[in-house]
Amino acid sequence: MKLLIINSGSSSIKYQLLAMEKEEVLASGLVERIGEAMGLIKCTFFPDSDRQHKVEKEEPVVSHNQGMLRVIDLLCDAKEGIIADTKEIDAIGHRVVHGGEDFSDPTLITDEVVAAIEKNIPLAPLHNPPNLDGIRVARQLFPDAPQVAVFDTAFHQSMPSRAFLYALPRELYEKHRVRRYGFHGTSHAYVAAECAKMLGKELNTCNLITVHLGNGSSMTAIEKGKSVDTSLGMTPLEGLVMGTRCGDVDPALHLFLQQNLGLDLPAIDRMLNKESGLKGLCGMNDLRDIHRAVEAGDEWAQHALDVLCYRNRKYLASFIAVLGQVDAIAFTAGIGENDPVVRAETLRGLENFGIMLDEVKNQERSCIARCLSTEASTIRIFVIPTNEELSIARQTARLIQK
Numbered sequence: 001m002k003l004l005i006i007n008s009g010s011s012s013i014k015y016q017l018l019a020m021e022k023e024e025v026l027a028s029g030l031v032e033r034i035g036e037a038m039g040l041i042k043c044t045f046f047p048d049s050d051r052q053h054k055v056e057k058e059e060p061v062v063s064h065n066q067g068m069l070r071v072i073d074l075l076c077d078a079k080e081g082i083i084a085d086t087k088e089i090d091a092i093g094h095r096v097v098h099g100g101e102d103f104s105d106p107t108l109i110t111d112e113v114v115a116a117i118e119k120n121i122p123l124a125p126l127h128n129p130p131n132l133d134g135i136r137v138a139r140q141l142f143p144d145a146p147q148v149a150v151f152d153t154a155f156h157q158s159m160p161s162r163a164f165l166y167a168l169p170r171e172l173y174e175k176h177r178v179r180r181y182g183f184h185g186t187s188h189a190y191v192a193a194e195c196a197k198m199l200g201k202e203l204n205t206c207n208l209i210t211v212h213l214g215n216g217s218s219m220t221a222i223e224k225g226k227s228v229d230t231s232l233g234m235t236p237l238e239g240l241v242m243g244t245r246c247g248d249v250d251p252a253l254h255l256f257l258q259q260n261l262g263l264d265l266p267a268i269d270r271m272l273n274k275e276s277g278l279k280g281l282c283g284m285n286d287l288r289d290i291h292r293a294v295e296a297g298d299e300w301a302q303h304a305l306d307v308l309c310y311r312n313r314k315y316l317a318s319f320i321a322v323l324g325q326v327d328a329i330a331f332t333a334g335i336g337e338n339d340p341v342v343r344a345e346t347l348r349g350l351e352n353f354g355i356m357l358d359e360v361k362n363q364e365r366s367c368i369a370r371c372l373s374t375e376a377s378t379i380r381i382f383v384i385p386t387n388e389e390l391s392i393a394r395q396t397a398r399l400i401q402k
């Protein structure tokens with residue numbers, strides 16, 4: 001079975017073609033700068049194998065439709081491509097950011113499902129419209145293939161009301177669905193499933209804390225395999241310190257900024273989403289640059305690192321309280337998989353909770369899933385590389401096989 005996975009953004013389309021028998025990636029790539037004067041189309045065939053080869057083309061891509069057509073041309077190219085015809089693709093899996101309260105599972109896309117995703121646009125105005133563009137284009141270009149939507153919010157629909165309700169006038173929830181939704185659900189679900197395998201247990205018997213630290217970051221408390229709390233909120237701004245997003249701040253900050261700095265709401269929104277987090281504190285949002293700056297004695301780079309790790313630690317301890325008993329903590333995404341300093345600082349001083357990091361294992365570089373805790377640690381510590389495309393592909397395959 002061959003599946004095409006599509007992650008359609010405002011000016012880009014990420015895609016992967018997988019053969020599900022061996023979960024092999026046949027092609028993986030990106031169309032960038034859609035709608036700009038010059039676009040970029042990238043494709044890597046058989047990535048990370050001895051058959052790997054890359055194709056890159058610079059040409060204008062006026063729309064998502066044209067971008068998708070270029071991808072199809074590449075995949076079906078007589079010389080370099082890997083399929084003869086689009087009919088070889090058995091199904092398409094789409095990443096959709098916000099499913100609101102309408103979706104708690106992967107869903108076969110119909111006109112009604114498209115309408116429900118449209119209805120949730122106010123909750124994700126930057127993400128759901130380009131996700132819908134990808135769906136519309138794919139439905140046109142692959143009319144015979146089943147199309148499946150996999151939602152970032154779906155995994156967190158199992159949260160109890162005490163975790164998802166904000167202490168606000170209840171009409172805001174009842175009439176306007178203001179509540180915590182949580183994001184990165186595909187990643188948290190994938191990492192949790194892999195973590196259960198590493199523990200040698202069934203997922204529905206595991207209590208886990210999954211720590212997704214990338215440019216966007218979130219932590220999830222998982223009880224018996226289900227999400228019971230998560231750090232991102234109604235939008236992907238709440239919680240941990242991120243690359244350019246602030247995470248938790250006092251909600252009265254908006255009023256202060258408006259009254260004292262004369263900022264309007266779009267300017268405040270831009271500040272909190274694009275100019276805050278690590279970048280706001282030290283001008284850099286890549287941890288590798290920040291470490292270099294710390295070594296060179298940059299005081300604000302050190303502050304940025306400290307604030308990030310301290311916030312991680314606070315959330316981690318609060319999620320231990322949420323779960324009571326925890327089998328494992330699993331780090332994932334760009335920072336979680338690669339940064340031993342952030343992992344060590346996030347876990348520092350938590351020995352009394354039964355969290356003991358093996359410093360030597362923590363320093364080892366590797367891109368495979370591994371255990372970093374000592375024998376004495378009652379809570380095990382793992383690094384588990386996330387793979388959202390594979391997770392979407394598995395969920396798509398499971399649904400269409402039903």
Ligand code: AMP
Pocket residue numbers: 213214215216243285286287288333334335338339
């Ligand atoms: P992601 O959003 O998961 O792609 O993560 C991107 C972030 O991961 C970057 O902004 C970096 O801060 C961080 N990152 C990636 N590679 C490394 C590395 N080798 N060491 C430390 N941080 C890294």
